Amino acid sequence: MKNYLKLVNFEVNRVVKLFVVLLGITFVVQIAGVILQARKYLNAANQQIYQEMVTQAEFIEMTGQLSFLHVGRSLWFLGPIAICVAGVGFYIFLIWYRDWVGKNTFIYRLLMLPTTRLNVFYAKMTTILVMTFGLVAFQLIFLPIEMMILKGMVPSEFLKEMGFIEVVNSVPRLSMIIPNNLLQLILSYGAGLLVVSILFTGILLERSFKWKGIFAAILFGSAAVFVFISPFLLQDFVLDGFFYPIELFVIEIVLALVLLAASVWLSGFLLKKKITV
Template sequence: MKKYLKLVNFEFNRVVKLFIVLLGITLVVQVAGVIIKSKDYLNMANEKINEDLIPKAQFLTDYGQFSFLHIIRSLWFVGPIALCAAGVAFYIFLIWYRDWVGKNIFVYRLLMLPTTRFNIFFAKISNILIMTLGLVAFQLILLPLEAMVLKWMVPDEFRNDMGIEEMITSIPELNIIIPSSFVELILYYGAGLMAVSILFTAILMERSFKWKGIIAGVIYSAIAVIVFISPVLLQEFVLNSYFYPMELFVIEIVMAVIVLAASVWMSGFLLKKKVTV
């Protein structure tokens, strides 16, 4: 366990600069978005009320109050989240391939460490999970801060305040990365963990068998996806909705566990027996 934790810490130290950059971009862009969108609304209100002489009540009826929805649905808010997601997706590949870069290939030392090679796999996948949860936690911290900035800028009569939960549930995409219940948290991030483990296995196949490994990785990924969704396919096209929704849900969880376990085992086998440097 101690060696595993050291590996996790080591891997995180290698990505901490990228992590901090993503946090910084999210902070600056989203707060800037709150300020800019608020100013745009206030400028429009000033123009309509003071220049076009529209009564304030009529303006609020025609254009509505300003709320955090105007910000959440803008590129200022969604853009940094998409960038963070892309950054994590890119790092899923980088976390393996960078070890093979350079004259003094780092993977030599990594594979020669006096610890089971399973720890290398678990440390890398743990680092992806830590990075993802860290970005999500930072977003949760930012939401009340951004709501406070909005309150400072927009007067009460022009503002419709929203709670944090209402902000999160207003956009389905945001509700996925910030689940509203512990069960949803386990399901969404469990599915993400399974997907990452499949990708890791495909990457290790490519590292083990080169060009043949690319084909093997694609085939393995396709088989894993088919195995995972096979209960739904059977339910829809063969069994004519034989299972109750809850039964199908439980079966899907079992299939996900099987796919995850198979990917972990295959990755461990490749690391021990097949990966070459």
């Protein structure tokens, strides 16, 4: 456990710079989006009311009040979230492949540490989870700040105030990364953990067998997808709705756990027996 925690600390320290950059982009761009959306609305209100002599009530009736959804559904808000998702996806590959870069490949030092090689796998997986949950946590911190800035810029008569939970549930991308109950949280991030584990295994297959490993990785990933969706295929095309929804749900959970275990086992086998450095 001590060696595992040391590896996690080491891997987290390696990703700090990328993590801070993603946080900076998210905060700056989303705040800019709040300010620009508020100014755009207020400029339209000023033009209509003071230049075209439209009453305040008529403007609100025609245009509607400004709410945080105007910000939350804009590219200014969703763009940084997409960049963070892409950044995490990119780092899933970088966290392994950079260890092979250079004349004195760092992976050699990692695999020669006095600990089970599977701890290297677990440490990298944990780092991806820490990075993901960290980005989500800071988004939860940024959101109330952005809502306060919008409230401070827009007069109350033009603003439709929304609660924090209402905003999260109303913005599709936010509701995906911030589930509104514990079960959805476990299912969403459990599925993400399974995907990352399968990708890690694919990377190790490629590192173990080079060009042949690419085909092996594609085959492994395809087989995992087929196994996971097979109950739905059987339900729709063979068994004609034989399973109850709760039974299908339990089957999917069991298959996901089996796939996760198989992925971890195969990764451990490759790290111990096949990886060349």
